[in-house]
Amino acid sequence: QEIWIPVAGSGGGSILEILEIKSSMTTVKTSDSFDVVVKIKNSGAFDSGQIRVSADGTESLLPVSQNLHFIQSLKKGEVKNITFKFQPKPDAARGGVPITINVAPVDDNDGTAISQAISVFVDSDSTGSAEGKNVPKIIIKSYSSEPTLVNAGENFKLNMEFLNTHASKTVRNIKGSFSVTEASNETGNVFTPVGSSNTFYIDKINPQGSSSWDVTLYTIPDAKSKTYTVSVSFEYEDDQGTQYTATELIGIPVYQPSRFEVSELSLPTETSMGFPVFTAFEMYNLGKTEIYNVKLRVEGDFEAQPKSNYFGNFESGRVEYFELSLIPMTVGEANGKIIFQFENASGEVHEVVKDFSMNVMEMMMPPEGEDFPVGGDMPGMEDEPTDKNFFTSPWFYIILGVVVIGVVVTIVLVVRKRKKDKEFEF
Template sequence: MKTQGKKEIFGSLMIVLFLSFILIQAPLPARAGTITIDSIDPVLLIEKVSSEQAVAGSDFNLTLSIRNISNNPGFNLNLSFKVEGTDSLDPFTVKDSQATTIDKIDGNATRTVMVAFTVKPEAQNKDYKLIVNLSGQNASFQNTVNASTTITIPVTYDLTKPVLLVKSASISPENPDLVEGFDVHLQIWNMSKTTDARNVTLLLDGTDNFEVMEISNKKNIVKLEKNTYETVTYRLRAKDTRANNTMKLTLKFDYLGDKTESVEETINLPLPREDVGIGATPWVIINKYTLSAERVLAGNTVTLRLYIENTNQRPVKNVKISLGVIKIEDSSSTGTTGGKTTGGTVFSPVNSSNSFFIDYIPGKTVLEKDIDLYVDPNAAAKTYIVPVEIKYEDRKGTTLTSEELVNIPVTQECKLQILSVQVPPTGFMGQPIPVTAEFVNVGKVALGNFIVTLEGDFEKDNGTYYIGNFDIGVSDMFQGGVIARDEGKVEGKLVFSYIDNNNKDVRVEHPFTIEVQGRPVPPPGQEGEMMGPDGLVKPGMPVKGMPLQKGSFLNTVKTKWPTFLLGLVIILEGIYIWRLKRKKASEEFFNE
């Protein structure tokens, strides 16, 4: 009994010592108001994560198990995702119809959530680290929930079809002559472990960097078996426009009967960067220029389009482009300038000055700029050389200058004015019917090879009038005749033809119509004799029953009566002048 009592006393002492030790180690209670104990916050964990296989270009599901290890419920829980090392989810996207929120998880409860993702076709064949974040609120709707975990998502290709890519690219020789050419060896790999690729077509595009020296840039592989590669060789040389070492390769192939596929890759050749031709000084030039009209007519407005090119890889800035002053002739000017003065009267910019500004031109870039120019109406017809000055700064701020020349041909209006064309409406058969015209050059350029002609199915009297060079402001007249051999309507035209200042043939026509009548017959006498003015039959005149003999005097008079009439007038005028002189001489005789 004594022994048992001692054991009970000893046990009680040990309990007291143990409790005393706990009290000593425990911190003293804080003063009221210094410690806030929030007993309603939930504690959530993301566990039991599983994922389907992620294949590039397809969908997969991610399953998450979320457990609340506290007695307090969590509300308005939201899941968010991003790829480790980035601020985005690329190459994954959450499907639009997928919900990523949970209304509530009770205390000591577990919820399973399935999230559907899409993998982009261009995703790489590697493992991606996907960070999953969970946020939410407690019973007081305070944002107190925060949980996170990292999941490894391996992305693979769909190996049920061929997956072709360029495994490697090498050149030979190691230090090639880029001008003479070099060989490029491309290893084409079929990554698929199940399917062969057939009728593989390779199309190589060297862009602005390289030129294929072979007959064609197209090569073919009959069959590329699964998980194998084949080497294809091209002969290339560098272009003058080479900017970098890249080129494009397009692969097309068949598989599983009638299925086809196409893929494009950008290949960066292992050439040293110092071989890329980048000059130290950038040049800005006028690559080309165009005019809105083939004929720049004086007095009109023409649009000049400049193609401004930065030929270097390096950009330029603060570009100022100015149209220079054009020298024009001025007959009123005197002095040592040789009759020339400067001025801006030939081409005047419309709604702008003769300068314009460009902030920035990237390397290897061509910009277009349109300038509307008014052409002086009095400008001479010729080609004007317009200087274009270009000032710009390189990346160091150094001001550089270049000058280009633009040729603008100016023409003046060709204008022929026909003042009058006179053609009688009727005429007689066999007699010349006069055709006259008066015309003047009212344009501002001479007309070359100027000819006036009568055209029609009839005989012509002076039917062609050749002037040659018809100068500015000169007038002239055409006189010709139409001789018709038959009665009836005669149609013809008076044609003015010349070559204008654009070396083009110009033809101006004036049609006319003449009603041709028979020959005029004198009135008959008794029994049909041809009577004279006094009513008597004159010698040499034909009588009834006597035809007019060819070549007779009367026939000659009838056919050429204008000539005889003119001769008769001259004879009468001579007789009149002779009589006046005789009378004057007689008067002088008597006066003596």
């Protein structure tokens, strides 16, 4: 039996989740047929490709309907229900029977395969084979995690409820343990118990009774975005002291948190009205998973070139350099902010905001009725005869130079933006 716990994120553009598996009957007789409804969601940042959904009812259950379905595509955030129908075999043994649902993209590069299962109890007069006659079984009846969404590098509490499926036998002296079948290459076990060991003890579980157990686990920071299988093993006895063993599987999908950072902005504290100010910065994806649809926009008392820009997806470790010009549009204290926006693997939108401010002074102008000064006259020196006017003064060339520089910088930034946009065309 496999039960999968939703924890939090993944590596591909589409992330498939099994939100719920619900059986129309929890206890069935051999003459009953029942439905199993599976609710599947694409929690990724992009639409999925073709998806294969199958159901495995073991040898004790017969599929009444087809047990393999294909979904052509799931849009981002879309939820779809798939229904399977089963009936127990006439000679099915009494006890719990797992039904495993497998969801996988047809294209292996389009996401990660996941599995989840529930159990139904077959109420029959058959005891199965002689070897399995009257064997009391322990299964995982239900589970929960707190919080529901868990990121790598965080603690979470796992609670499980165990059920003794036998109608008349009590199971005693129950020793349980859990282990992860796959380890991290860097730090070993993916899940580590916090404040306890990986074993537990239950005195007894009465017939058709249940017992709960919870443990706090720590997920290592370098765990990959994938589903890890946890094996829960039991050793127990019946009233006659006969010893039994059982194993249940729990799948925990781990998601990596995103980590997007921007370097500090380098800007002067003062400038003049209408004069362009240039700034450059770097953006980093410091997380262990890809982020999607990275873009920025500028807001505030400045005219920016460019005012917004789209960068596309950032794989882990990517560094992106960017520069822009800011022209203050108000005198006094001018405030602005650059807003960076991106989506994580779960499709959640995040923002990083960089605020900035400058003291803006009026552009220097000559007194009313006077021309701009011409040349570098020194006291005591006679001016040479000349036809003085604004277009031959140094002020004209200074202002002209500023305008030319602003135009050149704008052209350079536009060309770079167009070149960058072409790099993200598909």
